[in-house]
Amino acid sequence: MSVAKRESAPKRVPRHVAIIMDGNNRWAKKHGLKSSSGHRAGVEVIRPLLKLTREHGVEIVTLFAFSSENWQRPTLEVQALMRLFSSYLDSETKQLHADGVRMRFIGERSQFTAALRKQMDYSEQLTRFNRDTQLVIAVDYGGQWDIVSAAKALAEKVKDGELTTDEFTVELFDRHLALADLPKPDLCIRTAGEQRISNFLLWQIAYSELYFTDCFWPDFNGEELDRALAAYARRDRRFGGRENDNNEDAPE
Secondary structure, three states, rough: OOOHHHHOOOOOOOEEEEEEOOHHHHHHHHHOOOOOHHHHHOOOOOOHHHHHHHOOOEEEEEEEEHHHHHHOOHHHHHHHHHHHHHHHHHHHHHHHHHOEEEEEEEEEOOOOOOOHHHHHHHHHHHHHOOOEEEEEEEEEEOHHHHHHHHHHHHHHHHHHHOOHHHHHHHHHOOOOOOOOOOOOOOOOEEEOOOOOOOOOOOOOOOOOOOEEOOOOOOHOHHHHHHHHHHHHHHHOOOOOOOOOOOOOOHHH
């Protein structure tokens, strides 16, 4: 399909888009390739995606790259994913920096090698003052881990006498979660046909719009993004409230 036939970019766009990048293995199987080839093809989607989201006016993109549960995959696959992650940081960080992208990582870093942690730190430090676009990569991340980590931090404050349980609020808990300083995702996209959250940003996407597509992640392109953003623009976001309507009963 030509660019001219793509859906028009909607006027109302999400400020923050979160994406569950699913389908690399199935894409590889479909094309008769090894799973590692599918993961490499998935990585190649990221830079053009950031360019497209920026053109649409999206400020923040959060990618679910490696979940807490992904350690349970076959050892060889995990090792290949770690090498790919390291290679991505090595090849892309300086280019993303030149493009004005700020890179951030959320998740438990302790299981990564010292060398990989150093690469992550370098990427964050190099790009920390960039403001054009923020790329958040969730690695060894799980929504349950995030919530438990926040609870532990608050429990320590109670233990140390800095806080009482009566002072617990939703806002206080929120400030101890990953992405606490960023707006919540407006839109969460999941590729490859699965219609579940899979432990991704459980707290943060409580009121996000969810969009599911059958497209495998390596095939996710501008047309697919247009469809997701167009679907978002048609949603009526009320955050649990309701606008008064002439057809609704109203207090007299």
